[in-house]
Amino acid sequence: MSRLLTKDDVVGIFPPVPTPFNADESLDIGALRADLQKLLNIPGLTGLCLGGTTGEGYALTPQELQTIIGVAVEESNGKLPIMAGVIATTTADATLRAKLAGEAGAGAVMLTPPMYQSPRDDDLFGYFNDVYEASGMPYIVYNVLPHLPILLPLMTRLAETPGLIGTKESVGGNLDLLGDMIQTLGDKISVTWAHDWQFFMGAAMGASGSVSGLASTFPRLMVAMFNAIQENNVHLAREIHYILYQIPKYISMRNWVGGNKYVINLTGRPVGKCRRPFGEPVGEQAANLKRAVDQAMAWERANLGVDLAA
Incomplete structure (x- = not known):
């Protein structure tokens, strides 16, 4: 079994990994292994997360999540820790996914609040704590749902329990909430920031890192x-x-995951398309993304001396 992660592990740039699919929408394990190897050879990364939004975790079965976690653990071979995204609508489903991810070697899970409805805070507290107690997997809260943000009072309660090691402040939060989280809980949990177009600001405020699409x-x-x-x-x-900031701005116009995969493909990492019904950008959105990606790749080649497509 892999070492379980602590708040001190969820720091720095901890990329989510896309999930490649074959033409019949089955898992493309060969493409996943190839992409993992490219990521594992990038200096400075601190971990990898599979099965989150970027990894289309909402479209994966629990067994498929277990499969891709196992592949990532095998490819990493201890080089970087592996975290699993858990996106579910019930405690039972989330618990199953967390257990299977742990059995496959994940060191923690990134746990999204239940997606479809809006439970009370007491029920949300029970959701996060029940999944931890049943699975034994430490977790970070994926604060991504605008209709169900995890605000400071609930996060403070969760930080008093043994399972919570961090939060991924995404579109469920904002810079004001990020500042409150850092000041109030930064010594207890890792407060990461995933508003891609505002990462500069959040990191300057003291966010501990990013598990974000960018x-x-x-x-x-x-x-x-x-x-x-x-x-x-x-x-x-x-x-x-x-x-960089125009890339997430254009991606967020429609279908974040399709836009993310489109951009990754443009950079020379072939990760295919999303599972239906989510397509890739077209028209003005695609043209704007292509222009922004070309600009970023040119800057990277000139200043970091790397060629993404190589």
């Missing part, structure tokens, strides 16, 4: 920006921010 599309640039902020090189961090 970390998957341009991991080297995200490592460079995060490191520049840690080194108080505001000029460089701000320059990278402006190179």
